[in-house]
Amino acid sequence: MMADHGWNRSSSSKLNFKIRYKPFLGFAFSMRYRRPKYLTCTSLFIFLLLFSLSPAVQGRASHDIPWDESENAKTADLIKKRISEAGSPPKIRIGKEFIHDTVMLDRFYSRRGFRPAWAGANGSLAQAYALVKAIEDSRNEGLTPDYYHLKNIESLLAGIREGAAKDGPSFETMADLDLLLTDAFLLLSCHLSAGCVNPVTLDAEWHAGRETVDVSSILEKALEDDLIEETLIKLLPSQYGYSRLRQALAHDRKIAERGGWPAVSTGPSLKKESFDRRVIELKKRLIASGDLTPEEDESGELFDETLEQAVIRFQEQHGLDADGVAGPATLKAINVPVQARIRQIELNMERLRWIPRDLGQKYIIVNIADFKLDLFENGHTNMSMKVVVGKNYWHTPVFSAVMTYLELNPYWNVPKNIMVREIIPKMSKDPDYLAKNNLKVIWEGQGRIEVIDPEALDWSLASAKNFNYKLRQDPGPQNPLGRIKFMFPNRFNVYLHDTPVKNLFSKNVRAFSHGCIRIEKPMELAEYLLKRDPSWTQERIQAAIDDGRNKAVRLPQPIAVYILYLTAWVDEAGRLNFREDVYDRDIQMDKALGKRPPAP
Structure with a gap:
């Protein structure tokens, strides 16, 4: 059956056009007519009208095939059959490739009664070609187009065009194409919105909350509105300079094309x-x-x-x-080499896809690889300072949390692993180590705190698992947390804090802590976070510190904190920055992104 856009004149006009379409090559056709010596006025008008179509209309027409709703119904039966016979665990193979997410595919098609999604009412495949274009453009995001069935889809589309020129495409081919296109969209939309690699499985220390979206519903809406490319573009990160990093990627690729x-x-x-x-x-x-x-x-x-x-x-x-x-x-x-920098940009574009799309109006970002804290307000940097992060064997984890309060003159509750690895060995060499460092043994229970005589304990038996006491250092000038601690409760027990050791901020590489983050300007940060409470003036904060007693102060407005690890980014001035991979995370990322998405 010919599509509505085709020209199939009745025998009375003695004119019969047959159009063969080729993608991306403009408008190509061949004519077959029964009276080759001349054209009627009507047919001449049609001929001229055909060539006067705008490029947009011609482009849309070039994606049509002879297809109708009755043929869609037969294709739906095949789609349902392919999915129902996928087995357990479900596997659908088309050509040399497997469908990546059969479960999501089943959910999508079940909601639409297994009707094919990509052949329009008049046999239009415009949305299929729009997805092909989006897959090709995924290279601009540092992704690999071949991961999204590109060659298989193009092969099927070529076969469909050839079939359309003869007897029309087969139902099997149309079903295969529909399944591949749907799976490609679902996978690509997931990768654009949340990243290709699960940060938890790639790196156990990366626990930033990945945003989850209902990609099945997104596809349904995109098909309904005929906005495939536009929908995928909207899924891209909009925060923290992602678009600037994409521009930097294009810039460096051009340099590579010129020989580096x-x-x-x-x-x-x-x-x-x-x-x-x-x-x-x-x-x-x-x-x-x-x-x-x-x-x-x-x-x-x-x-x-x-x-x-x-x-x-x-x-x-x-x-x-x-x-x-x-x-x-x-x-x-x-x-x-420029190719190494290109890869570094691609890896960090992936990291930006992992973080939430909406960071809020005010937020703090600590970039571990840059040893720096930036406080953003309304999209612009309001405050910056140097930080000291975890050593190579005490990595600062990547995560996000909400800061709700700060402590003036904090206690330092020694983590058990530090106590067992570092302090107990020092105690064996110096029995007075605890007293010299103002450390006390604390027992907590039944709503009370009790100070224990350290000589009453057998320290040789102490381990991180069986030691039921705490070591705590009182507030004071030598407390490792300094005078202010900024709290954003998290399972890693990591926070921002002051430090009595100021000289480390003069170094370029500042990986010296046990995982917590020492900040250069704690007083300035405290003043900023408390400025909405007029009672907490600079003088009052300083007076409370001078008092020496521990005091918790709730923030008048909580603020989100994002601990990230970025080795490439573009700053607000438009400058492309690179940093050393101090934790070797780029190496892990490169390996993970170099692997094809696993088959089911």
Whole structure:
């Protein structure tokens, strides 16, 4: 049966058009007529009208096939049969590929009586081609189009076009195409909205709440509104510079297409007033990445002030000492190939897909890899400060929580693992260790707290499992938590806090803690968080600290805290930043994203 857009004149006009459509190639057709010597006026009008169609209408027409509702009903029977015979665990194989989520597929088709979703009322496959375009464009998001049945779908569409030119496509082919398209949309929409990799299975320390969406309902609505591409675009992250990172990905890919950037030869450090052939290499490298313009290169082998400023900018964007000297660390970062940077961008776009779409009007982000805290208000940075995070073997976990109160002059309740690994061994060497460090043994129970004589306990038997006491350090200037602790209850017992050890903030790499996060400006943060309560002035906060007694203060307005791990991002000034992978999480991510989604 011909689709409504086709031209099938009656025998009285002696004209019979048959149109063969090809995707992405504009409008192609062949004519068969019974009177080849001339065209009637009517047929000439139709012929001219056909060529006067707008590109949009022509594009829509080129996706139509001879198909009607009765044929959809037969296809529905095949779809139902394929799903019902999937077995347990359910598996549906089409060509060389498996359907990824048969359960979700069953749910989607059951709600629509197993009617095919992708062949329109008049045989239009426009939405199928829209999905093909969206799958191809997923590369712009750092995804792999082949993961979404792209080749299989294109092969089936090619077969359908050939069938349409003859006797029409088979019901089996249409059923297979429908199942693949639906599975591709469900998988792609899930990946765009929540990431390709489950952060919990990839990395047990990544527990940021992944947003879940009803992708089945989203597909139904997208098909109803004829908005496949637009719907998928709306699923993309809208927060924390995702779109800027996508632009950076496109920029670096263009650099890669031009051959990448040149390396700088090994040798001594290069600095202002250096005269070296390697200075030319350095300039070419920075020009290739856009960190230096060709117009600024006027000094040949001389390392001038302009180059020094370009090196400083590069160092700032890579978390290095911004001294303008191209030393070992700077040259190491400069010589990272563009393909490695492209992959780093892709990995961090995936991480941004893991975090909630709506971060709120006010929120705190701690980027572990950047050793930095930023407080955002209405989408802009209101406050920034350095932080110290967990050591390589005491990783700070990634998670989100809500800060509800702070403590002035906090106690330090020593975690059991620190007590067993570090403090008890020190006690065996120095019996007075607890007293020297103002540590007390505490027993809690029945609503009371009791201080225990440490000499009454057999410390040789103490372990993280069987030690039923706590070690607690009283508030004071040497308390590891400093004078202020910021609380956002979480199962990791991680929080932000002051520290008596201020010198560590001067270092570039600040991974020295046991997992908690030491902050550079605790007083400024406390003032900001309490400013909605006019009774808590700066003077009152300082007076309460000077008093020395422990005091909990509820925040007038709770604030969300997101502990993230990002090694690439674009800042508010539009500068692409990279950081070292201090916890080797990029390596794990790269392996996980390099694997095809598993077959059922």
